[in-house]
Amino acid sequence: MSHLDAERLALIALGEDADPDESAHLQECSLCATEFTELSRAVLVGRSTLTVGDLEAPPARVWERIAAEVGMAAASAPDVDTDSATIDVAPAADIVDGPAASDSDETPEPKRGTRRWTKVVFALAASVAAVLVVVGVTSILRPAPTELAAAALDAFPGHPGAAGTAVVVEDPDGERQITVELDADAAGTDAYREVWLITADASAIVSLGVLEGSEGTFAIPDDVDIDEYVLVDISEEPLDGDPTHSGDSIVRGELESV
Ligand SMILES: [Zn+2]
Incomplete structure (x- = not known):
């Protein structure tokens, strides 16, 4: 047949x-x-x-190749709006x-x-x-991101039962990101969670951003050395307009290279 x-x-x-x-x-x-x-x-x-x-108009030679392949005259190409370089x-x-x-x-x-x-x-x-x-x-x-370090985050006494994890990865282009997961009771209606990196002696601290929900990924600033900023901290922050750490940590843990 x-x-x-x-x-x-x-x-x-x-x-x-x-x-x-x-x-x-x-x-x-x-x-x-x-x-x-x-x-x-x-x-x-x-x-x-x-x-x-709107789709971007392909270069004319692309259309010419398609036209040649299907045996169409080049003159029957669709109207292309050259001003906006789009085709309906x-x-x-x-x-x-x-x-x-x-x-x-x-x-x-x-x-x-x-x-x-x-x-x-x-x-x-x-x-x-x-x-x-x-x-x-x-x-x-494309190379996958490389895992640089990870931490288990343990609860502070004020937040019994809370726990979390943190993983630091580096993209092929050198960008570092940290992904944190938090398992804890929901934040109060007048509070939010913030993620921090802190040096081992607590002499320096940097905020990475607000954690919405139970998981978040944050870029690590280029000038932050995670061999120095080894502590990952997630805090409960009141809506008081004060950008500094509230002192009310939910979980914290030390990054270990992997
Ligand atoms: Zn057949």
């Missing part, structure tokens, strides 16, 4: 009804079924990006259904237009899929 035409597969993936023979073939042929599944995914991805608003994108279904609905039993000329658009949509959907593959591979190859 012969396999389904690639263009028919694309049309069906875009939502056109398969005829009984095509349906039967898709049921029986794993090759075509696999290709159909992949096309459907690409179409889904393509459509899911249509709600983001219509949903894929409209592009395919619009012309098709109006010319189903008319002259062959617009029919070719439909087929062209179908190829363009197919090429665009395939491009989106290719970009996603590249992005996925890139994110796999």
Whole structure:
């Protein structure tokens, strides 16, 4: 038996009804079924990006390549608003259904237009899929953040039962971040939680920010040496306008290199 035409597969993936023979073939042929599944995914991805608003116009040579690949004259490129460098994108279904609905039993000329658009949509959907593959591979190859240090945070007497953790990581570009988790009763309505780094002898202290909820990630300023600022502290701060540490620590712990 012969396999389904690639263009028919694309049309069906875009939502056109398969005829009984095509349906039967898709049921029986794993090759075509696999290709159909992949096309459907690409179409889904393509459509899911249509709600983001204006898209940036690709360089003219990209359009020329697509046009060449699907056998379109370069003159039939869509109107590009060069001032704002954006293209108005219509949903894929409209592009395919619009012309098709109006010319189903008319002259062959617009029919070719439909087929062209179908190829363009197919090429665009395939491009989106290719970009996603590249992005996925890139994110796999990108080095993961390195864990530098971690701390177990223990409760102060005023907050029995509280506990927490802190983990310091360094991005490949050298940015350090600390993620803290706090397991404690909710803050009072007139108080908030603040995360601090403190030197071992408590001679210096730096605020990293307000902890909302039970977990937060904060950037560590470049000039803070975590070999000196080894204590991670989460405090309860009254809404009194005083930016200094209230003295009411909930949990605290010492960072240890990992
Ligand atoms: Zn087949």
